[in-house]
Amino acid sequence: MSGTNSPEAVKKLLENMQSDLRALSLECKKKFPPVKEAAESGIIKVKTIAARNTEILAALKENSSEVVQPFLMGCGTKEPKITQLCLAAIQRLMSHEVVSETAAGNIINMLWQLMENSLEELKLLQTVLVLLTTNTVVHDESLSKV
Template sequence: MAFMAVLESDLRALSAEARRRYPAVKDGAEHGILKLRSLSSPSEIAHNEDILRIFLMACEVRNVKLSVIGLSCLQKLISHDAVAPSALKEILSTLKDVSSDCHWYEQNASCSILNGLWWIGMLLLWSHNAFFLVTLIVN
């Protein structure tokens, strides 16, 4: 399945999972589906932060399923160079918050979330964004 189709599928899953309990995430995911259809490449996603913000929001709501979807999608965006270097500081801040909130989740979910955090960190280190990551850590 192509990258854009996978992201759309993930946004649909996010919308369905958020339903009534997290209306802002649900609305954001539905808006993201419409926005994604107007974009044609990962580089266009990098220039449009709406998609990224939806996945960051999913990570921040302290819900295991939403956090796992959000982290998985962040990993996909980073691995496809669909994240602008200017967004890395916000991503790292969200990852820091998620990792410090892991005690809210049950043990198996915490392992899944920490695994996602580890992979995202590794992708950032191995990608062309390594320079920006080091800059953010030093500052």
């Protein structure tokens, strides 16, 4: 885990998150304006967290429900390209253990909806695997849903 806590790894995570949010904003520009706006708000949130905190990973985890929201909304579009982008971003956040129990619950609910709609099955399985193997935020009722 020390590799993901290094200053370089944290900087890379922040860059990737902002890049993912920019890509989401561009993809949703015309067809899904609320998702575009959420992604742009997410970029500001990530920049604010980075500027105001020395413990960036802890601050990201504290604010993970807000940070994850644009990606959950993107999955809700059911557009394959957008859904793939969002699931990849969510996987990255989970692999850095910056997802709270609340955010994990929201992610599980979204994964459940995608599964019920038979969307992105391989990516769903990969996301569930990352969620269950990289942290301990999924347990009890959330775990039973997975």
